[in-house]
Amino acid sequence: MKPSRIRARATLAAAAMTALAAVTLSPQTADASTTQAPRELSVSSAGQLARTLVDRLKGEEAGSYYDEGAHRLVVNVVSSAAEGLVRAVGAQPKVVKYSQAELDSAQAVLNAGEAIPGTTWVSDPRVNRVVVTADPTVMGEQLTRLNKTVKSLGDAVLVRRTAAKLTRYIAGGDGIYGAKYRCSLGFNVLDDKNNAFFLTAGHCGSVEPQWAASQGGLPWIGKTVSSKFPGEDHALVRYTAAVDHPGQVDLHLGGTQPIFQAADPAVGDKVTRSGSTTGVHSGKVTGLDATVNYAEGTVRGLIQTDVCAEGGDSGGPLFHDTTALGLTSGGSGDCMSGGTTFYEPVTRALAAYGVRIG
Secondary structure (H helix, E strand, C coil), X not given: CCCCCCCCCCCCCCCCCEECCCCCCCCCCXXXXXXXXXXXXXXXXXXXXXXXXXXXXXXXEXXXXXXXXXXXXXXXXXXXXXXXXXXXXXXXXXXXXXXXXXXXXXXXXXXXXXXXXXXXXXXXXXXXXXXXXXXXXXXXXXXXHHHHHHHHCHHHEEEEECCCCCEECCECCCCEECCCXXXXXXXXXXXXXXXXXXXXXXXXXXXXXXXXXXXXXXXXXXXXXXEECCECCEEEEEECCCCCCCCEEXXXXXXXXXXXXXXXXXXXXXXXXXXXXXXXXXXXXXXXXXXXXXXXXXXXXXXXXXXXXXXXXXXXXXXXXXXXXXXXXXXXXXXXXXXXXXXXXXXXXXXXXXXXXX
16 A cells, blocks of 8 residues: 555535634725735735745734635735835735734743643734634633733734644554554655655654554554654654655545645645545645644644644645645644644755655
8 A cells, every 4th residue: 555545534624713802903094096906816926925025024014814705915014115015016905003023022922931731822914913722621720821821912812712622633543554543644755865755743753663554563664763743743754665655645535646846835825635534625724833732742833724634634744736835733623513723834844854855
């Protein structure tokens, strides 16, 4: 059995998040006579434009996101000068209250505080707030301490509760198999000598020294040579058996998706995930640089999406067309009721191990 071809079942995804507090923004609007209509952009073009604008706006921005309905890049700004620059390049400016530096400062306070298991936070440009999410296990004294910290940061922070428990997506069963746990293969990669490896989640590699392509543990096809968890969530497995290791993702219900390169996504980008438990599901990126406090430790710098996942999907690939984006880490919810899922950026994993997509 090829390690990139893993049986799965597919289910429909839906969103499941209940807000404890809500914020309504009332952005300023520019004089229509001095503006030009924003350009329609593809997802990839919007992402490229967003990355170039960060340096040009020199701290006068507060993140951006892709408006899928209008096919526009929306850029949050805090000054009229920045608003004009954004319009000049064909994006849609949105004047907001907090700069990215102010949101980063609020997130830094949260990062420096107590890592309460069952909580996450991420700067969300769609609401110009740092969104803190707490699962049902956060209660009593822990909830009191969390609320105290959030209150000290004012309305720069928005608190939500999720009905589902936050967890790593690791489980026993079908997929790539260790002695005790089952995860999913992420992306096949090569080092500078063309030795073959694959990436998976760090919380998988940290508990399993070797992997098989079928349940039972034999034959072993790969050995974990390095892993990082918590802090980050990626692992490198070297192939130890003569098996195919194509540069593609299994689409489970037929066919494969070739993967040629790696990149970082932008908020609003359409993405697809493949995993050994739930197969293929799609959605969009809802946040970047997320902090996730698992019971086993804190991971920072993750990609947040509205794509569902379940136990055993850990390590599986997040991608868009031929571009690798991330490795499934964990989240809350499931593929029946929907949920929120977090991903290790694949660019960080590639840089850590000095490997490339291959």
